[in-house]
Amino acid sequence: GAVVSQHPSRVICKSGTSVKIECRSLDFQATTMFWYRQFPKQSLMLMATSNEGSKATYEQGVEKDKFLINHASLTLSTLTVTSAHPEDSSFYICSAREVLGRTEAFFGQGTRLTVV
Amino acid sequence: GENVEQHPSTLSVQEGDSAVIKCTYSDSASNYFPWYKQELGKRPQLIIDIRSNVGEKKDQRIAVTLNKTAKHFSLHITETQPEDSAVYFCAASIMRFGAGTRLTVKP
Numbered sequence: 001g002a003v004v005s006q007h008p009s010r011v012i013c014k015s016g017t018s019v020k021i022e023c024r025s026l027d028f029q030a031t032t033m034f035w036y037r038q039f040p041k042q043s044l045m046l047m048a049t050s051n052e053g054s055k056a057t058y059e060q061g062v063e064k065d066k067f068l069i070n071h072a073s074l075t076l077s078t079l080t081v082t083s084a085h086p087e088d089s090s091f092y093i094c095s096a097r098e099v100l101g102r103t104e105a106f107f108g109q110g111t112r113l114t115v116v
Numbered sequence: 117g118e119n120v121e122q123h124p125s126t127l128s129v130q131e132g133d134s135a136v137i138k139c140t141y142s143d144s145a146s147n148y149f150p151w152y153k154q155e156l157g158k159r160p161q162l163i164i165d166i167r168s169n170v171g172e173k174k175d176q177r178i179a180v181t182l183n184k185t186a187k188h189f190s191l192h193i194t195e196t197q198p199e200d201s202a203v204y205f206c207a208a209s210i211m212r213f214g215a216g217t218r219l220t221v222k223p
Contacts, residue, residue, distance in 0.1 A: 042216070043213045045213075046211050103148040105150075107152075110159055
């Protein structure tokens, strides 16, 4: 299957700082990337859908000014958690779908964010 | 929007037995139904998927069935092995996930 790389895998930051998470499709071009948040022992909750070259579409209840998403190229999307607070601590994971109309998506390895 | 329900939340079987996980969805326009396996701390891995023009698909010990009329689909794992132990998620399209099923296969 296609490879999606997410970086960093773990990050600890102080309250009030911002953290950027990168999601890269390594061997294919991704028109659409998805960002999820997963709490322990829970499901993946879709936060936003990002399309290359356009603004992200956020799910209801997700603050777009707090979770900044940029999808500047067909191989890279970034999620920036701004002014992080301890309640933002979670597992963030992205997935990417190929440009050639294939329906399946492939996941990055996830980022465990801890805000202290 | 799409709503996906998954049952059971936990499932424990003896090695060699079969395991069945069921999901229902609400949006009749959904046409793609993947199943993912997630081990602790790792990314979800696609194990099988089915599209709405197909009623059943099988890959070795894993099969998925789809009933479009009833809007439900199921994952079947036969001859379960301890390494099948993980959390399994269904999804309708690639965006909406079920709550997950924690499968434990006892040796």
